[in-house]
Amino acid sequence: MSAPISRTIPKPTAAELNLLKVLWQHGPLSAKQVHEIAQTDKPDLNYATVLRQLQIMHGKGILTRDESQRSHVYAPAQEADSLQTNLLKDLIQKVFAGSGKALVLAALRGGHVSAQERAEIEKILKEEK
Numbered sequence: 001m002s003a004p005i006s007r008t009i010p011k012p013t014a015a016e017l018n019l020l021k022v023l024w025q026h027g028p029l030s031a032k033q034v035h036e037i038a039q040t041d042k043p044d045l046n047y048a049t050v051l052r053q054l055q056i057m058h059g060k061g062i063l064t065r066d067e068s069q070r071s072h073v074y075a076p077a078q079e080a081d082s083l084q085t086n087l088l089k090d091l092i093q094k095v096f097a098g099s100g101k102a103l104v105l106a107a108l109r110g111g112h113v114s115a116q117e118r119a120e121i122e123k124i125l126k127e128e129k
């Protein structure tokens with residue numbers, strides 16, 4: 001018996017990430033529903049653009065598509081935390097020379113972490129000991 005083929009999902013663009021966020025937050029949706037939700041942040045967003053982007057993302061393997069109904073329903077092919085982990089690994093390699101410590105220090109020193117987030121991080125670090 002052969003091992004299953006593992007297909008790497010390509011990294012999404014910034015525009016693709018915005019649509020993925022909608023799908024992660026709301027679950028599987030039609031293109032019309034994605035467009036309506038995405039428009040709250042970007043009022044000038046065109047329905048045809050959203051539909052085309054979803055189709056491209058499906059073609060890349062970033063999304064799955066249920067074609068059993070008249071309006072196709074799109075869903076992420078990967079959970080948010082899984083994709084974030086993969087993107088983070090890539091970022092650490094490319095920007096921080098493979099050092100997770102350098103990434104964390106940059107986030108802490110750069111003002112990207114609120115006091116509440118810092119407390120949560122400290123709690124996690126204490127629990128890990």
